[in-house]
Amino acid sequence: MNKLVVGNLTHRPLRSVISILAVAVEVIMILSIAAIMLGKVNGFHTRTSGIGLDLFVRPxxxxxxxxxxxxxxxxxxxxxxxxxxxxxxxxxxxxxxxxxxxxxxxxxxxxxxxxxxxxxxxxxxxxxxxxxxxxxxxxxxxxxxxxxxxxxxxxxxxxxxxxxxxxxxxxxxxxxxxxxxxxxxxxxxxxxxxxxxxxxxxxxxxxxxxxxxxxYNVQTLDEFLSQITPEKLPALTLSLDVVTGIAVVVGFLVIFQSMYTAIMERTREIGILKSLGASRSYIVQAVLRETLLLSGCGIALGVLVSYVLGLILAKFLPTLDYQINGPWVIRGVLLAFGGALLGAIYPAFKAASKDPIDALAYE
Incomplete structure (x- = not known):
């Protein structure tokens, strides 16, 4: 099955590359926006802590x-x-x-x-x-x-x-x-x-x-900084959720389009596999493995580019406070995988449900 999966992907290299790039862009969107927004908050905490104050007094x-x-x-x-x-x-x-x-x-x-x-x-x-x-x-x-x-x-x-x-x-x-x-x-x-x-x-x-x-409000440094967190900033949390949602939708649509088109183009091949005894689960697994391989490559590329982007920005725009957050890397990876799998489920079951006689007669 693994040879079949790799063969299917290399048979249409341009489509595979575009799908990988689309997933990578999805991951870069999630990680870079989170790195900038959360970096601003973390940078504020770091710089404020460096002032040396104990109490913050304000009207x-x-x-x-x-x-x-x-x-x-x-x-x-x-x-x-x-x-x-x-x-x-x-x-x-x-x-x-x-x-x-x-x-x-x-x-x-x-x-x-x-x-x-x-x-x-x-x-x-x-x-x-x-x-x-x-x-x-x-x-x-x-x-x-x-x-x-x-x-x-x-x-x-x-x-x-x-x-x-x-x-x-x-x-x-x-x-x-x-x-x-x-x-x-x-x-x-x-x-x-x-x-x-x-x-x-x-x-x-x-x-x-x-x-x-x-x-007057009199707060310790820790009390003041505890008010400047993503949880206490609704607009920041909402912005991150919106960007994340858009990125997941992009990944879902690209994988859906790629897998659906691939299934339509390989109707005869699917008919041959089913006539040779391939079960519905075998066909579904083959499609999902293709998706996992595509999304895995795209995610790896996206995470790598996000870190490289961080190094470039640190050199040329150090005041941007671009900080990639470990939990957000995990979140971005899981969201990308989840969106890709959702995009592949319908094409996978459509391929598995094809009648072998009709598939073999398909032109």
Whole structure:
């Protein structure tokens, strides 16, 4: 039977290649979209964890996507927070998200750097109101002193740091206020406590019992990040489901068309097999083995191309956060196999149900 299966596939090489490529495209669609979307979430977690904060303090009017909310807190709140016992560092930030989903951090350099010091590769801190510090991913083609367009204004690079500190571009918080008409405002405050995590709950309660701070949200880093997950982002989950569904339908239709056409072209061959004693199950198995071989080759090619694509994007577009997720590889493989088998079931049983006399007389 295996020789028969291989012979059937090599007899129409172009159709076999197209079917393999279609299954590969299905797998690439599933894995690449998941890698980009989940990579954004995982990248956000990694960069936020690298800031060095213990507590995240923000007005109740600010949502979890702080850069999408207007800076609504008075920056003078930082002074109130600094007076609370066991608070070591308070860093106000004014974060804006651009139309290209680029996070721009407006920071007070001294306090933000006190959370976890920047690791400068070249240059140094801000030297002027139009200075910008960027990370090494953004600086692939830039160097210290070069101009950089941010929020419609021209800045000059004062320093290049290692990535992993929340954002990728940092400008003075006062400059951010002027550009966004939020002078004297902050989106949130990053706190570092003494002897963390010993005093976290104590500091949280002290903040919430401070006059004027009762309506603020005070979360630990883990609590904040737990709100930014695929399960807590309905639009992300829905997008992944839609793309996955489209990819499975594509795989199903291609395999269905390929197997159905192959069955129609091999009507006489099927009649000969049945006249020689081949059972219905034998014919069904032969068709399904063809499908499994085609889909197996397509899946292997799709997974390989997805990983190669990841290497290419990591080199040329490192800020994309393309991360192939192991569970999604398994999910993509199973969905591709499932779609292919569903597409082959009807042609397989149609072939098995052919009458050998009619099949032999078929022209």
């Amino acid at each position: 109740s009017s600010t949502n979890n996507f702080v850069g999408m909310s207007p800076a609504g807190a008075n920056i003078k709140v930082a002074s109130v927070l600094r007076d609370i016992p066991n608070v070591a560092v308070v860093a106000p930030v004014n974060i804006q998200i651009t139309s290209s989903l680029d996070n721009i951090y407006g920071i007070d350099f001294q306090s933000f750097n006190a959370l976890t010091p920047f690791q400068f590769i070249s240059g140094g801190p801000f030297t002027a109101p139009d200075s910008v510090v960027i990370d090494d991913y953004v600086s692939k083609t830039a160097k210290v002193g070069d101009p950089l367009k941010i929020l419609g204004e021209t800045f000059h690079i004062s320093g290049i740091v290692r990535h992993g500190r929340g954002g990728r571009k940092f400008i003075p918080i006062d400059t951010m206020g002027q550009l966004t008409h939020t002078e004297g405002k902050a989106t949130a405050f990053y706190l570092k406590t003494q002897d963390s995590p010993k005093h976290l709950e104590e500091v949280r309660q002290a903040i919430l019992h401070t006059p004027g701070m009762e309506q």
